[in-house]
Amino acid sequence: MSAPAVATGLTQEARRVESSQEPDGQTADRLATLAQSSYRTRLDRGPTSVSNSQNGIAETVVARSPWSPASQSSSKVPEFVRAEGIAPKLAHTSLYAMQEWEGVVLDVSEHSFSARLCDLTNPESPEESGEFQKDELSERDLAKVKPGAIFRWVIGYSIAASGSRKRTSSIVFRDLPRWTHSDIAQSDQQADSFRAIFKGWRSAEQ
Amino acid sequence: MILATAPETTSLSPPKSDQVEITVFGPGYGEAVLVHLGNNVWIQIDSCIDVQSRLPAPTSYLDALGLRPDECVRLLVVTHWHDDHIRGISQSYEQYENARLVIPSAFAKDDFAAFVSQGKETMVRVGSGLSEISAVFRTAVGRESRMGPPKLAQADKRIRVFSACEVGGGDDCEVWSLSPSDKEVLQFLKWVGAIGPTYGSLRTRIPSPKKNDTAVVILIQLGHLSLVFGSDLEEVGDRHAGWQSIVLSDARPKQLAGVFKVAHHGSVNGHLDDVWTQMLEREPIAVLTPFRRGDVSLPTRQDAERILSRASNSFISAMPQARVTTTRRKPEVEKTLRESVGKLYLAESEAGRVTLRSASQREAPWTVTTAGGAGHLRTMLAAR
Numbered sequence: 001m002s003a004p005a006v007a008t009g010l011t012q013e014a015r016r017v018e019s020s021q022e023p024d025g026q027t028a029d030r031l032a033t034l035a036q037s038s039y040r041t042r043l044d045r046g047p048t049s050v051s052n053s054q055n056g057i058a059e060t061v062v063a064r065s066p067w068s069p070a071s072q073s074s075s076k077v078p079e080f081v082r083a084e085g086i087a088p089k090l091a092h093t094s095l096y097a098m099q100e101w102e103g104v105v106l107d108v109s110e111h112s113f114s115a116r117l118c119d120l121t122n123p124e125s126p127e128e129s130g131e132f133q134k135d136e137l138s139e140r141d142l143a144k145v146k147p148g149a150i151f152r153w154v155i156g157y158s159i160a161a162s163g164s165r166k167r168t169s170s171i172v173f174r175d176l177p178r179w180t181h182s183d184i185a186q187s188d189q190q191a192d193s194f195r196a197i198f199k200g201w202r203s204a205e206q
Numbered sequence: 207m208i209l210a211t212a213p214e215t216t217s218l219s220p221p222k223s224d225q226v227e228i229t230v231f232g233p234g235y236g237e238a239v240l241v242h243l244g245n246n247v248w249i250q251i252d253s254c255i256d257v258q259s260r261l262p263a264p265t266s267y268l269d270a271l272g273l274r275p276d277e278c279v280r281l282l283v284v285t286h287w288h289d290d291h292i293r294g295i296s297q298s299y300e301q302y303e304n305a306r307l308v309i310p311s312a313f314a315k316d317d318f319a320a321f322v323s324q325g326k327e328t329m330v331r332v333g334s335g336l337s338e339i340s341a342v343f344r345t346a347v348g349r350e351s352r353m354g355p356p357k358l359a360q361a362d363k364r365i366r367v368f369s370a371c372e373v374g375g376g377d378d379c380e381v382w383s384l385s386p387s388d389k390e391v392l393q394f395l396k397w398v399g400a401i402g403p404t405y406g407s408l409r410t411r412i413p414s415p416k417k418n419d420t421a422v423v424i425l426i427q428l429g430h431l432s433l434v435f436g437s438d439l440e441e442v443g444d445r446h447a448g449w450q451s452i453v454l455s456d457a458r459p460k461q462l463a464g465v466f467k468v469a470h471h472g473s474v475n476g477h478l479d480d481v482w483t484q485m486l487e488r489e490p491i492a493v494l495t496p497f498r499r500g501d502v503s504l505p506t507r508q509d510a511e512r513i514l515s516r517a518s519n520s521f522i523s524a525m526p527q528a529r530v531t532t533t534r535r536k537p538e539v540e541k542t543l544r545e546s547v548g549k550l551y552l553a554e555s556e557a558g559r560v561t562l563r564s565a566s567q568r569e570a571p572w573t574v575t576t577a578g579g580a581g582h583l584r585t586m587l588a589a590r
Contacts (some may be wrong), residue, residue, distance in 0.1 A: 022427075043449070051257055090350050092351060098536060098538060098539050099535060099536070099539045106499060107499065107502070114499055116553050117550065117553075126257050126552055126553065127552075127553040128261070128550040128551060128552060128553055129499065129550070129551050129552075129553045130547045130548075130549070130550045130551070131547065131548070132547060136546065139497065148411040148412060150411060155538075155539050155542045155543065156547075157538075167538060167541070167542045168542075169542050169543075169545070169546040169547075174407060175408055176409035177408075178406050178407060178408055178411055179403040179405055179406065179407050179408075179409060180405070181405055183403070184403060184404075184405060187323045187324045187403065188320070188323075189321070190323035191316075191319045191322075191323040192319075192321040194319035194323060194343070195316050195319045197343070198314040198315065198316065198318075198348055200350075201314045201355040201356055201358065202314055202353060202358070204354070204355045205355075205357075205358050
């Protein structure tokens with residue numbers, strides 16, 4: 001049996017965090033953050049999506065359903081989950097999305113940013129706008145807050161194995177794919193055709 | 207001179223053939239202007255969306271007047287590339303088969319060609335103005351053989367003359383662009399060049415430029431009437447750019463204007479005293495649109511007081527403080543939303559509008575009607 005999905009998704013960074021010399025509390029917090037961002041990613045991709053740096057999602061990889069009690073009994077439990085006191089917290093949380101938006105950052109001020117929002121749950125709804133506090137973002141996302149940045153905002157429930165539910169609101173910034181040589185060539189080609197058109201427009205003015 | 211002002215109560219009717227009409231639309235995020243020159247000849251400047259119909263507000267208005275937008279709009283001006291001025295403009299232009307397009311001269315430069323070609327925005331749902339501009343260009347190309355190429359607006363340029371015969375009056379009507387200056391065009395192209403893609407760089411939604419470098423100010427002269435539409439032009443303290451460059455120009459028509467669409471939503475950075483003293487009549491009629499985004503709300507109280515001190519007859523197309531919250535969602539979602547963000551607002555609300563009508567004869571009074579949250583600027587002050 002292959003390693004469970006959460007491990008697959010978080011292996012590299014989680015191992016790095018786990019093997020670091022941080023105090024236990026910090027390690028646990030960072031692992032928990034990684035796990036949560038992994039679950040958020042699932043919402044973006046669906047349960048069967050795979051790692052792909054080209055598809056526009058900055059957070060990486062969850063390839064199958066979350067950690068299940070059955071998989072815990074496997075002999076190939078991922079190493080970071082074995083860390084005492086962390087595994088149950090990570091393994092049993094799942095997230096149910098009630099409402100999702102895609103947002104684009106318009107303006108950024110010292111403590112907040114404004115955004116325009118598209119309702120993904122009800123795509124026919126008109127666009128909305130809102131003001132978000134920066135202190136609700138992770139350090140990693142904070143660095144991405146600039147005009148034009150795209151994010152996904154999910155309101156939902158995190159559900160523990162015990163069945164207890166907790167309302168959550170999470171924002172994950174997306175990285176659109178990077179420009180490739182082929183993209184730039186395609187863009188240049190289109191620009192050339194525009195240039196030819198513009199030349200005609202300019203000469204008509206003279 | 208104003209004959210009467212009143213909220214719109216009766217059903218809409220089109221202006222008479224010899225009436226000049228100016229209608230300013232502004233839902234709080236967006237701005238557009240329609241001008242009736244006479245004889246069912248209309249000009250549209252910029253575009254905004256009406257949240258109710260999800261259609262371009264000026265086009266819906268013409269429909270509501272019982273007119274044929276495809277026939278009656280003869281000039282469509284894109285003053286600059288900012289989301290709040292061009293939403294829906296490609297849709298309108300597609301429909302306006304008789305309209306000649308006017309764009310800032312900077313839009314026909316080679317650097318802008320590279321810029322407009324990088325907008326692969328299908329991967330995000332919230333598009334930027336780039337897709338609107340691309341769509342407008344495609345329509346312009348398809349229509350070029352019949353309508354001619356777009357007119358390129360720049361400082362001190364007469365971009366179109368409608369004969370007296372066309373507008374059904376005793377005088378020709380001249381449409382001028384008073385900006386952008388050469389310096390502004392260069393500044394804009396420099397900005398455009400700086401945000402071009404490089405190999406390995408991340409894509410983003412193209413942000414709007416911070417400065418309104420290409421904003422096209424339009425002057426319409428119709429006999430004794432002179433009208434100035436300030437777009438979003440700012441004052442930058444430079445005799446070769448912004449409002450100073452227009453005021454100091456020797457080549458622009460010097461007739462003082464009686465109606466002014468106040469620049470940049472009445473903000474102080476769109477203000478220059480010399481505009482009011484050297485380009486406008488004493489006590490002109492001023493119309494402006496609000497701007498609401500995040501914690502920015504224009505005009506401010508100080509802006510309103512400053513404008514009213516120069517034009518006691520000033521009107522605003524919607525109250526800047528009035529924002530429409532979105533419809534309620536599931537109670538659990540609403541509760542979390544309140545705890546995390548507070549409130550969400552409609553990005554665009556109902557398009558309020560201010561309509562001025564006057565007979566084209568000299569000294570004829572203006573009648574002002576307001577609809578959908580528009581009103582006198584003093585009302586805004588009283589409400590704050």
